[in-house]
Amino acid sequence: MAKEIIKIDSLRRNFTVGSEVVHALRNISFTINEGEFVTIMGTSGSGKSTLLNTLGCLDTPTSGDYYLDGISVKSMGNNERARMRNRKIGFIFQSYNLLPKTTAIENVELPLLYNSDVSAKEREQKAKAALEAVELGDRLYHKSNQMSGGQQQRVAIARALVNDPVIILADEATGNLDTRTAFSILILLQNLYKKGKTIIFVTHNPDLAKYSSRNIVLRDGKIISDEKNSQISSAEDTYKSLPIIND
Amino acid sequence: MNIINLLKIALKALSNNKMRCFLTMLGIIIGVASVISMLAIGQGSKQSIKSSIAEMGSNMIMIMPGTQERGGVRQSGESQQTLKPIDFNTIKENTTKIQALSPTVNSSGQFINGANNYPSTVFGVNQDYLEIRKLTVEDGAMFSDRDILTATKVCIVGKTVTDNLFPDGESPIGKIIRFNKIPFTIVGTLKSKGYNSMGKDQDDVVLAPYTTVMKRILAIDYIQGIYASAITEDMTDDAITEITQLLRKNHKLKDEAEDDFTIRSQKELSSMMSSTSDMMTMLLACIAGISLLVGGIGIMNIMYVSVTERTREIGLRMSIGARGKDILSQFLIEAVIISVTGGIIGVILGAGSAFIIKFALNWPVIIEMYSVLLSFAVCTVTGIFFGWYPAKKASKLDPIEAIRYE
Numbered sequence: 193m194a195k196e197i198i199k200i201d202s203l204r205r206n207f208t209v210g211s212e213v214v215h216a217l218r219n220i221s222f223t224i225n226e227g228e229f230v231t232i233m234g235t236s237g238s239g240k241s242t243l244l245n246t247l248g249c250l251d252t253p254t255s256g257d258y259y260l261d262g263i264s265v266k267s268m269g270n271n272e273r274a275r276m277r278n279r280k281i282g283f284i285f286q287s288y289n290l291l292p293k294t295t296a297i298e299n300v301e302l303p304l305l306y307n308s309d310v311s312a313k314e315r316e317q318k319a320k321a322a323l324e325a326v327e328l329g330d331r332l333y334h335k336s337n338q339m340s341g342g343q344q345q346r347v348a349i350a351r352a353l354v355n356d357p358v359i360i361l362a363d364e365a366t367g368n369l370d371t372r373t374a375f376s377i378l379i380l381l382q383n384l385y386k387k388g389k390t391i392i393f394v395t396h397n398p399d400l401a402k403y404s405s406r407n408i409v410l411r412d413g414k415i416i417s418d419e420k421n422s423q424i425s426s427a428e429d430t431y432k433s434l435p436i437i438n439d
Numbered sequence: 440m441n442i443i444n445l446l447k448i449a450l451k452a453l454s455n456n457k458m459r460c461f462l463t464m465l466g467i468i469i470g471v472a473s474v475i476s477m478l479a480i481g482q483g484s485k486q487s488i489k490s491s492i493a494e495m496g497s498n499m500i501m502i503m504p505g506t507q508e509r510g511g512v513r514q515s516g517e518s519q520q521t522l523k524p525i526d527f528n529t530i531k532e533n534t535t536k537i538q539a540l541s542p543t544v545n546s547s548g549q550f551i552n553g554a555n556n557y558p559s560t561v562f563g564v565n566q567d568y569l570e571i572r573k574l575t576v577e578d579g580a581m582f583s584d585r586d587i588l589t590a591t592k593v594c595i596v597g598k599t600v601t602d603n604l605f606p607d608g609e610s611p612i613g614k615i616i617r618f619n620k621i622p623f624t625i626v627g628t629l630k631s632k633g634y635n636s637m638g639k640d641q642d643d644v645v646l647a648p649y650t651t652v653m654k655r656i657l658a659i660d661y662i663q664g665i666y667a668s669a670i671t672e673d674m675t676d677d678a679i680t681e682i683t684q685l686l687r688k689n690h691k692l693k694d695e696a697e698d699d700f701t702i703r704s705q706k707e708l709s710s711m712m713s714s715t716s717d718m719m720t721m722l723l724a725c726i727a728g729i730s731l732l733v734g735g736i737g738i739m740n741i742m743y744v745s746v747t748e749r750t751r752e753i754g755l756r757m758s759i760g761a762r763g764k765d766i767l768s769q770f771l772i773e774a775v776i777i778s779v780t781g782g783i784i785g786v787i788l789g790a791g792s793a794f795i796i797k798f799a800l801n802w803p804v805i806i807e808m809y810s811v812l813l814s815f816a817v818c819t820v821t822g823i824f825f826g827w828y829p830a831k832k833a834s835k836l837d838p839i840e841a842i843r844y845e
Contacts (some may be wrong), residue, residue: 278759305444
């Protein structure tokens with residue numbers, strides 16, 4: 193039996209906008225085990241961003257419970273949740289969110305700077321290892337504005353990996369990239385999945401579902417389907433089949 | 440989160456925006472530099488006033504005849520004849536707080552030595568006068584008690600007088616000069632003191648026994664004033680009280696009658712002069728302080744804009760585990776680094792310009808440690824105070840919104 197990384201139990205999240213109450217998430221329950229590659233899909237307004245924020249310990253549920261790595265997040269204060277984000281979660285954003293004018297290695301080191309248990313030496317070693325894992329070992333000292341979108345996203349993935357998180361949360365991680373680069377990122381994520389990393393990939397692009405091991409679809413704050421995918425397509429094959437555009 | 444990491448983060452963030460950082464600093468630099476140099480000039484002029492007053496004499500007390508009303512007409516102090524040699528003797532015999540005492544009478548006129556002549560003033564005094572006015576005899580000797588007793592026609596001359604009467608540089612000792620046809624034998628010369636701070640030549644002086652000036656030159660039986668020197672500066676006020684009592688008793692003044700003499704002290708003069716320069720210093724420091732305040736507001740302004748501009752960065756930092764207080768510390772440290780670095784540069788610049796003023800304009804300039812410490816403290820406080828609000832704002836951002844801020 194695989195270890196439960198995420199357990200969500202009858203989760204609700206309401207927002208009050210003016211005098212109206214918006215139900216972003218209505219009674220959602222699921223568990224994610226270690227080593228799964230889950231895509232969470234839904235159109236805009238389906239509640240996937242709210243779910244991602246909750247999973248990422250950025251937001252707290254109105255009711256219901258959320259356990260991350262066996263720890264209940266619901267009753268945590270701001271500082272404790274910041275600690276959870278720092279130690280247990282790796283974020284990948286659509287727009288990379290690297291620090292400007294800062295080298296790749298400094299960007300990757302950033303999460304460790306907020307962890308006083310990690311020494312300066314360890315920090316550098318880990319950052320190097322993470323950048324090598326995303327095949328950027330030769331670009332350690334390139335500044336973020338000197339890199340292409342794909343490279344920047346790889347730096348962001350390295351940053352998400354550097355603290356050795358129990359889960360990687362990717363929010364439309366390929367949304368800003370062209371198809372080929374998007375697939376190269378997907379290959380990277382699939383490789384991480386094969387190495388046993390737990391990944392949650394939030395997207396509105398239904399084509400990406402077949403590359404993950406499980407697919408959760410949200411609509412109007414409810415789960416409308418939750419299917420395991422035993423036949424995972426290889427992103428690498430798709431990448432190879434893509435026409436190379438020379439112009 | 441340890442402080443070294445925070446410093447690293449803040450320094451990195453500042454170095455990404457060097458130009459802006461420098462411009463923000465400029466306000467503080469100018470503020471601190473002006474505070475330092477203004478205080479240096481103020482302190483310098485105060486010190487020079489003090490020392491020139493101290494040069495005039497040691498804990499000096501001046502007793503002059505006072506104004507008096509006679510038949511409804513107020514008379515000027517100088518024309519009074521209320522101070523007599525007996526007053527001088529009474530003080531001399533009864534005082535406990537005065538170390539030197541000299542009567543004074545003076546007369547201006549032309550000094551003549553052969554073909555050379557020079558207008559100066561002869562001061563009739565006793566030997567104590569040297570001590571009171573901090574004069575020293577360079578060549579020859581001071582006249583003696585016997586000279587005073589017999590009203591001998593001897594004198595001691597200042598350098599300016601010597602130079603004018605003996606332009607060839609010959610020694611004046613033993614020579615006879617004439618003052619209003621009265622021959623005086625020069626027995627000594629005074630060591631040069633130069634000009635005082637009011638531009639008066641302190642060497643343009645001739646000293647003679649007061650009895651000689653009274654009897655042989657002016658033919659009067661009163662004295663024009665008494666100079667005294669208190670034992671210590673703190674005793675000045677007590678000495679004045681003592682002298683007042685003695686003189687009132689001597690002059691048989693009734694309790695309700697006003698003094699027929701006036702007493703001025705060096706201490707009084709010194710505090711009067713330095714209060715003027717203190718006020719100037721305060722004024723200068725206030726103006727400089729305002730520029731420091733403006734510099735501080737500059738910091739707040741830039742930090743405030745910076746927080747808005749770096750909203751996404753703040754959101755990112757929070758989503759990867761920075762707590763509110765980490766963000767707060769980062770921005771606060773940035774503000775303090777700007778203000779303290781600005782302060783250091785300002786101190787150097789301020790001290791530098793003070794020295795330039797000292798050498799170029801020859802103004803007296805003193806940089807006191809307290810002004811450096813003060814502006815440093817003010818800088819740090821300015822940084823924390825004006826950095827606090829923007830930093831607080833940054834730390835209160837919602838990471839969910841901040842990370843998606845466009």
